[in-house]
Amino acid sequence: MNIKNNHDLIHQLEWRYAVKKFDSQKKIHKEDWAAIEKSLVLTPSSYGLQPWKFIVVQSPETRKKLTPLSWNQTQVEDCSHFVVFANLSKLDQRYIEDFIALTAKTRGVAEEKLEGYKKMMLTNLLHGERSQHLNEWATRQCYIALGNLMTTVAVMGIDACPMEGIEPQKYDEVLGLKGTAYQTSVACAVGYRSAEDFYAKLAKVRFNPEAVVTYK
Numbered sequence: 001m002n003i004k005n006n007h008d009l010i011h012q013l014e015w016r017y018a019v020k021k022f023d024s025q026k027k028i029h030k031e032d033w034a035a036i037e038k039s040l041v042l043t044p045s046s047y048g049l050q051p052w053k054f055i056v057v058q059s060p061e062t063r064k065k066l067t068p069l070s071w072n073q074t075q076v077e078d079c080s081h082f083v084v085f086a087n088l089s090k091l092d093q094r095y096i097e098d099f100i101a102l103t104a105k106t107r108g109v110a111e112e113k114l115e116g117y118k119k120m121m122l123t124n125l126l127h128g129e130r131s132q133h134l135n136e137w138a139t140r141q142c143y144i145a146l147g148n149l150m151t152t153v154a155v156m157g158i159d160a161c162p163m164e165g166i167e168p169q170k171y172d173e174v175l176g177l178k179g180t181a182y183q184t185s186v187a188c189a190v191g192y193r194s195a196e197d198f199y200a201k202l203a204k205v206r207f208n209p210e211a212v213v214t215y216k
């Protein structure tokens with residue numbers, strides 16, 4: 001699917017819906033998945049800190065364990081790729097220092113030149129008011145990645161279902177996140193809709209633009 005104009009873009013966004021029933025026989029091609037993975041990694045984040053892990057659950061056994069922890073939603077096992085977004089729940093000085101070192105190396109600048117940037121992050125996220133809400137902050141970043149994923153796949157003509165109907169703490173146990181610096185925030189099933197998915201036929205329910213968009 002190539003987006004050549006605004007009409008095509010809107011068409012794909014209207015085509016997208018939260019899939020309830022995937023065609024379990026249809027798998028995403030390797031090259032397409034590589035582009036989707038890249039789009040996850042390219043997601044912007046506050047300060048650029050990328051406080052996340054994207055866990056692509058491929059093992060059928062693990063997915064089977066996750067189904068009852070997902071309100072028994074069938075998408076977990078029927079989709080092609082099941083992505084769990086885990087957010088950083090503990091941020092420390094080391095994380096910020098490593099990120100500064102990466103930025104310096106990537107951009108060919110001396111780390112000393114990034115001292116102000118580093119200080120700002122330390123002050124705001126480690127020592128400031130936001131340090132009390134770090135988990136929420138990192139979770140929000142994961143939701144940006146979720147939005148990015150949904151739009152990317154819609155443009156590619158690939159389906160998805162964002163999933164908050166999960167038990168994050170139990171996911172952490174199954175995925176081995178317990179005791180790590182990361183915890184489950186949300187998930188997304190990606191693949192191809194089943195021809196039998198009744199939800200594909202439903203009209204979109206959205207407020208009028210005038211009700212939600214204002215220009216001042």
Ligand SMILES: Cc1cc2nc3c(=O)[nH]c(=O)nc-3n(C[C@H](O)[C@H](O)[C@H](O)COP(=O)(O)O)c2cc1C
Nearest residue numbers: 016017018019020073161162163164165166186204
């Ligand atoms: C963050 C988030 C979590 C959601 N969780 C679920 C879920 O667990 N299961 C499900 O079937 N749909 C889930 N949905 C889908 C919404 O119900 C759906 O996006 C909404 O009703 C709008 O419909 P549409 O996406 O088909 O346009 C979720 C959507 C979002 C954005």
